[in-house]
Amino acid sequence: EKLIYFFKEGRSEDKELLGGKGANLAEMTRLGLPVPPGFTVTTESCMKYLEEPSFFERSLRKDILKAIKNLEVETKKSFTGDEKILLVSVRSGAAFSMPGMMDTILNLGLNDLRVQSLARLTSMDFAFDCYRRLLQMFGDVVYGIHKDKFNVRLQKMEKQFSKTMADFQENEHLQLIESFKALFIENDTFFPQDPIDQLFEATKAVFKSWNNHRAKVYRDMHEIPHHLGTAVNIQSMVFGNSGNDSGTGVVFTRNPATGENKLFGEFLLNAQGEDVVAGIRTPESIEALQQILPEAYADFKRYANILEQHYKDMQDIEFTIENGELFILQTRNGKRTAKATLKIALDLVNEGLITKKEAVLRISPETIDQLIHPIFDVKAIQNVELLAEGLPASPGAATGEIVFTSEKAKEYRALGKKVILVRQETSPEDIEGMIVSEAIVTSRGGMTSHAAVVARGMGTCCITGCEALTVNEELKTITCRERILTEGDLLSVDGSAGRLYLGEVPTVVVENDQNLQLLLSWADDYAELQVRANAETVQDLKKAIEFGATGIGLARTEHMFFGEERVLEMRRLILAENKQEIKLALEKLLTFQQEDFYQMFQVVKDKPMVIRLLDPPMHEFLPHDFKEIKQLAAKLDKYPSMVEEQMKRLQETNPMLGHRGCRLGITEPQIYQMQVEAIFNSAIQLTKEGNTVFPEIMIPLVAEKEELAYVKGFLMDTIENIFKKHQMEPFPYEIGTMIELPRACIIADQLAQDADFFSFGTNDLTQMTYGFSRDDIGKFINSYKERSIMTQDPFQTLDQNGVGELIKFAVTKARQTKENMMIGICGEVGGDPKSIAFFRKIGIDYVSCSPYRIPAARLAVAQASI
Ligand code: ADP
Ligand code: MG
Ligand code: MG
Structure with missing residues (x-):
């Protein structure tokens, strides 16, 4: 089995085996870019070593030695000899980039003798600069001796000699090296002089760093599997620290904050590796390179362009210039803000690099959320x-x-x-x-x-x-x-x-509406299910339409019973002792609600609107403390004791499982009748004024076929009378039900006989299926997540195995009765991308979510449909 790949053997598709860095180094080599030669020890070797350390001595060791031999031939240098000195970098690189998790060692192969040869061949300052960097990185990565401890010693010595390291004499350099080596001894170890030993130890250390606590935590956080392992890239060194025609830099091919199509990045002259990010000296903007080293700059621009064209995305490129000659050391798709993500995707479509479909697939729904929220x-x-x-x-x-x-x-x-x-x-x-x-x-x-x-x-x-x-x-x-x-x-x-x-x-805050609109309009072309909104206030309805809702999937009516004036009438109704009182209260409520519905229809116009009839338990409308009871009694001209008594009667041990939804509609039909009267009075008026409206009446919390048949029966009678009263031919409307109880799912075929449409209320359905109170799950869901008992909050992402199966079963059953029945989802998971993918699979017609989730849902729907 092949444990090592030279850069010229791999490709960018091999990320899992070669890690992201290794696969891209290979790809760039294949493209003919100036990449210093090297090879990659596979991620599989890493896992084998971690499972069974003897694997290293048994197998890997001789393969690495062979590869080093080949590298010596390829570079015409020697890794152990004193002439034509080959030094390498040892670079970790997993399939997923894990920033700052595992480190890199540069200048590996130097020792007390070779540093002298290198000094003779180049310059003393350069050679010792490389050596002290090696000691420092090696100590840090392999033995966990913190970089700062070395820095402290360096600073002490600079102070002692009253000059910076750049001006050290040979004996001063030697003292610094001795002091660094002593730090190893103080940590009960020593710096290995043999380049081969250095290489083996460094490779093992990178392997082991896969199981660092930090690395594990990072993987857990980003849901990266623990079994992948990291690759190790061993690459011949090029030196950005060999004078003022040398340097190193990091550049994005486009601006990662705004997306502007212009190189963005920095470089440092006479510097190596992480110097740019370490902030020791202030780097210069990449533009300045054009003046300083015009040829290297021109080369860089050309390669940056080749890489963008090849990867069809903005690249984050690391490079080094050695005596005027440019080398590319890394490329990857660059991280960027939400705003830049959108702009770059649209620009790439314009430039013909990617298709609209690719743009739609490339942007995550979370990015959309960031675009509409600060x-x-x-x-x-x-x-x-x-x-x-x-x-x-x-x-x-x-x-x-x-x-x-x-x-x-x-x-x-x-x-x-x-x-x-x-x-x-x-x-x-x-x-x-x-x-x-x-x-x-x-x-x-x-x-x-x-x-x-x-x-x-x-x-x-x-x-x-x-x-x-x-x-x-x-x-x-x-x-x-x-x-x-x-x-x-x-x-x-x-x-x-x-x-x-x-x-x-x-x-x-990002204000880039036009770009967003454009992207979402492309997304809509692929959508196989629609996105409606959960909204009821005029303001929310407007927002919903503006965000591209194709209709309203859930307009709740509870709010029409709250507010000082209204709740008083509701209370009058609940506490009524005679027909006169009931009539008075209902008339008042009717007037209020008729106006509400009129305004709602005006916004929604000809788009369908599902209106859910009153759902919460009665006692939510009653006052709770004695002072309020007294005031209410006075307003309604009743005895406080009577009000109190009635309240006690309405008290429930478990209101969410109690007298609510259609149960209330059955015992107090006048409330539902009043609501449909309000709906149809305003709908008829708007129709007469030349508009088209399309009400869909939804009956909540149905568990029995007879419940639905009963409520539907008296609603139809009421509606028929209203049309008669207005002397009007009935226009199309629908009466459907909310499926939010497990029993309703089981008998969906029967319910479908009486329902024009279904809408799954996944909040209650999840609550009822799990027996988790949706208001209390916050108390323990995090403990469940920590213990991996549940990985998702089922109120946030649909529980596909349980609740999802129930929905799937109900959809299948319902369509046995009515093949083309309209079926929607109106719970919170309707706006969740993972859940949306499931809903598409089982043939749901639309999802409905709160207005601000619509843009992301439109994208998620398209992605699920492609
Ligand atoms: P990270 O994953 O932390 O970015 P890298 O492996 O990319 O670590 O190494 C960091 C830096 O070290 C590179 O950006 C580059 O400047 C330098 N470097 C790595 N390998 C070499 C090499 N062969 N020659 C010169 N510089 C190198
Ligand atoms: Mg890097
Ligand atoms: Mg409900």
């Missing part, structure tokens, strides 16, 4: 303290002063301050405070808790389930470990990552 400045974030982590409930980034109540939020806002609303949990009463806040943080609750759903709807950044915080709303304090925060303290919230920082962090 993000924290990457550099600034490193200077602030991470306070706590919670669930990334709604993307975006914001800084503000802590407030604990909706009132305080409004008050501060009126003073022009920016606020972060921090609570244990939010409830519908907090809505105004949530609207004026820059961000919302809750210590409890999951990805579909009230705070999370509302925040996503508004596009406000939000963290939920931040369990490390103890929020005391009375005392107005947040305790987190030993820290105590109070009202007015500054907090920065990263809703995309679920991270909470102390103090202020500047944000970066």
Whole structure:
């Protein structure tokens, strides 16, 4: 079996075997670029060595020796002799780039004798500069002696001799080397003089670094498998530190921040390796190279262009110039901001390098999220303290002063301050405070808790389930470990990552709408399922349409019962003792809601809109403390004791499993009747005014075929009467049901007989299938993740094995009854890219998500369809 590949033998497709760096070095060699010759020890060798260390002496050793022999022939230099000195670099490189995880050793092969020969052949300063670098990197990578310890010694010596190393005499250089070597001894080891020993030890050290704690953590974080291993690249050295016509640099072929098509990067003259990034001297911008070394610059430009054309993407290139001659040492697809990602993809299409389809596939939905929400400045974030982590409930980034109540939020806002609303949990009463806040943080609750759903709807950044915080709303304090925060303290919230920082962090906003629109219009051409919106307020509906929703998949009606005036009428209805009271309350509610629906239809126009009839349990509409009860009783002209008694009657042990959804529709049909009357009155009026509207009425929480048949029956009667009353021919509308109980999935074929459409309410369906309260999952989901019991929050990404199977079963059954039945998804996972791929596979017609998730969902839908 082949354990080693020379650069001229590999290709860029061999990343898994040769690592990213090795595969690209091979590809560049094949393309004829000036890459110093070398070879790659495979990732498989690494895994074999880690499993069984004797593998090295048994097999690998002789292959490396043979390869070194070949390299000597190829370079016409010697790795062990004193003439024509061959030095190499030993460079780690895994299939996935793992920045800063495993290190590189340069100038390997030097020793006390060879440094003298090299000095004779070149210059003394150069030779000793190389040697002390080798000692330093070797000590660091192989023996874990920190680089700084060497630097301290160097500085001490420079001080002692009152000059910089560049001006050292030979004996001073020798003293420095002795001092470095002594550092090895102090660490119970020594620096091996034999170049071959150096090479073997360095290779083993790079192999072992695969299992560094840091490396493991990084892989866990980025879901990189642990069994891949790292390759080791052994490459003949070229020297950027051999004078002022030499140097080293790092360049992006396009600007990684803006995407502008112009070289972007830096170089240092007379420098080696990491000097550019280490910040010892200030590097110069790549443009300056054109004046200093015009030929090398021209060559670089040419190669940069070849690489871009070849990889069809922006490249991040490392190069070295030795006595005016350019060498390319690394290339990879460059990391970039969301804004640059978009611009570069569109430019590459324009330049004919990639197709529209490739552009659509190349951009991740997360990138789209970053384009429509602010993000924290990457550099600034490193200077602030991470306070706590919670669930990334709604993307975006914001800084503000802590407030604990909706009132305080409004008050501060009126003073022009920016606020972060921090609570244990939010409830519908907090809505105004949530609207004026820059961000919302809750210590409890999951990805579909009230705070999370509302925040996503508004596009406000939000963290939920931040369990490390103890929020005391009375005392107005947040305790987190030993820290105590109070009202007015500054907090920065990263809703995309679920991270909470102390103090202020500047944000970066991207406004590149036109590019985004263009990309999404290309995406739409491939989409095999549609994207609708979960929205009900006029503002959200407008946003949804603007973001390209093809309709409304879920307009909830709860909000139409809240607000001071409305909740009073709802309470009047609940507490009514006679027909007159009922009639009065219903008439009032009807007037309010008719106006609401009129405005909603006006925005949505001829696009379909699924309107869900009232869903929450009754007791959510009742007052809770005695003072409020007394006030309510006075307003309604009733005895407080009567109100209290009624409240007790409505009390439920488990409201979410209680008297809600269609169950309420059955026992209190007048509420659903009032709602459809409001819907159709306004729909008819708009139709008369020359518009087309398309209402889809959705009945929630159905578990029994008879429930649906019963409710549908009286709704149809009501609707028929309304059309008659308006003397109008009925226009098309639909009555469907929300599938959110496991039983409904099982009997989907029966339900399909009475339903025009289905929409899966995956929030409740997940809650009911797992038996996890969606408001409490924040308490333990992170512990589950840490222990790998669950890797995903099922409220965030569909649980395909359980909930997904139920949905698939229901879809199959429903289509046995009605082949072309329209079936949608209206839970939060409707906006999640991984879940979307599954929904496409099982034949869902549309997903529906909150407005700000629509752009990313449109892209995800296209990617799932291609
Ligand atoms: P990293 O993965 O940390 O970027 P590299 O293996 O790319 O590590 O090495 C870092 C730097 O070391 C390179 O950018 C280059 O400047 C220098 N380097 C590596 N190999 C050689 C070589 N054969 N000749 C000259 N410089 C080298
Ligand atoms: Mg590199
Ligand atoms: Mg529900």
